[in-house]
Amino acid sequence: MNTLSHRAAILPPMRSLTVSYLLAALGFLGVSGVHRFYLGKPVTGVIWFLTGGLFMLGTIYDLITMESQVREANRYALPAGSPGMLPPGAAPYAPPPGYAPPPADPNAELRNPEIDLELRVLKLARLRGGKLTAASTAAELAIPVAEADAELTKIAKAGHANVDVTDEGAVVYDFPSLRV
Secondary structure (H helix, E strand, O other): OOHHHHHHHHOOOOOOHHHHHHHHHHHHHOOOOHHHHHOOOHHHHHHHHHHHHHHOHHHHHHHHHHHHHHHHHHHHHOOOOOOOOOOOOOOOOOOOOOOOOOOOOOOHHHHOOOOOHHHHHHHHHHHOOOEEOHHHHHHHHOOOHHHHHHHHHHHHHOOOOEEEEOOOOOEEEEOHHHOO
16 A cells, blocks of 8 residues: 555545535525534534524634634644644645655764774775775765874774875775775
8 A cells, every 4th residue: 555545544534625615605595504514513513503603693703714713623633643734725745656765874874983983994994895095984984084094004003904005195005804
């Protein structure tokens, strides 16, 4: 079941302002109070029906306040905890056919400062084919370049990475055991 039809199955129908006005206009033809039944007010609907719309004064009042009465009826029709209601005439949002929500950022944990920096650097090296520079590491992990360089140097001194210098002079840290 798609989301739109699922919502329609659990939400009651919303009241229409136009229908409410048309039903209230029946009061001028001698049948008062029908709009009150429509808006979910059966007690006052009976009173309006028996008294001719409170001698037409109630019907005139309802015509003036109809918009807020429809809004209130629609608000009560929504389930508890609903964020609100749609503006008059608006259709519920349905994503276009074929829409898929964007995937969660797979590298979000790389930028999590609560995870040990060495672990984040090693995960990044595995994701990048075993080769990192201080600048690329800093950019990916959202840390200063000096901090990335210090961590990469510490890992290289421990023997877990080789340090290479490219022809352009860039320092590349190579993790042979993490090449995929």
